[in-house]
Amino acid sequence: MIDTISPQGRVIAAALHLAAERPWGDVALLDIAQSAGISLAEMRTHFASKGEIVAAFARAIDDAVLAKASTRPVGQSARDTLFEVIMNRFDALTPHRKAMKSIYHSRSADPAFIRSFLSSQSWMLNAAGVSTDGIEGGLKVAGVASVYLSVFTTWLDDDDPGLARTMAALDRRLRRGERTMASIEEITSAMKRMASIFSTSPRTSDNGPSASAPGTVNEAERTAT
Template sequence: MLDQSTLKGRIIAATMRLAAEKPWDDVLMKDIAEAAAIDLAALRREFPSKAAILSAFMRSVDDAVLASAPKFTGAENTRDRIFDVVMARFDVLAPYKDALKSIAAARPMDMELVRRAMASQAWMLHAAGVRTDGLLGTSRVTGMASVYASVMQTWLDDDDPGSARTMAALDRRLKRGEQSMRMLGDVVDGADRVASRLMRVLGCGTSRDAKPAPAASTPDAPVTPSI
């Protein structure tokens, strides 16, 4: 999965090897530089911290999953599609399981990792053909992150080659999440209907004779999109 023909790939691979050999908190940037056969200055140019290296690893995992994501026919239900994508992610992570156990035990808390984790789960939902826009979409991403974090703990302790415990845990969590999302969807739809009625009562709706508002002027400087 990791392209070790690149310096970034070698650094990430070295980091994961070290994490598999000793506790994550004991892995120092100096150790990573030595394992990657570079000096600290070269390491700093590529990654400012261990969290940044983990973020890059997570992005590499995303790329690998998306490149090999199951091809769906449209006949599958949403829960089955998400199930297949998550299990595909665990397949990609399997060679790094010992390292991930070490990292998980340390519970690294860093906003960069939180943002990366949420982005990863959004892309897993995209791979499953699930919308992530709007209030409901944001809730789906948050819910998916919670499901994934819970099931990953089971996966880390699951020594069965067939991942029976992991699949059972994932199925249970997805069923519960599906029920919660259905209830939330009803709430959001209801709120939209109430808001629409209120707008009509207050006369804020667009009448047939109303003239369209002038288009907003385009700023001279380009707007930078969120990454």
């Protein structure tokens, strides 16, 4: 999954290795460069921060998850498909659980990582056949991000090879989220209908009916008479 031949891949692998050994906050960029066997100057051509390194790792996980995504089986709900997609993500992350725990507990707020995190949620929804377009799509991304973060903390401490606790937590949160999204969709649909009604209704000027309205005489006609 991680190309350890390329400099970028070696940096990602080195960062994960160091994060598994010590708190992520104690890992410096110089430490990562030395562990990867490259100079700090060379590493800077690929990554500007530790957050960018984590974001690159997240994209590699995205690729692994999307490669396993298939067409949703006939009759399978979006929720069930999303359940499989997210569990595939946890499976891909399992070899790096110690590093993930270290990075998570650092509470890093690097913008590059945050953008990557939200992008990952969007791609997981799309892998489940759920559109993320528009305001409604943005709400769905925010919703699944909340679900994922909640279940992620369970996964970090789930030592069961079958990830039973993680699956139970994910199923519970997705069912709750499905009900919430149904309510949001009803509200947004109502707002769209109202907007459509207002946008197609006749417009009048602030001074009264328009000049072409029945029963009115325009200025040119008054002048002519």
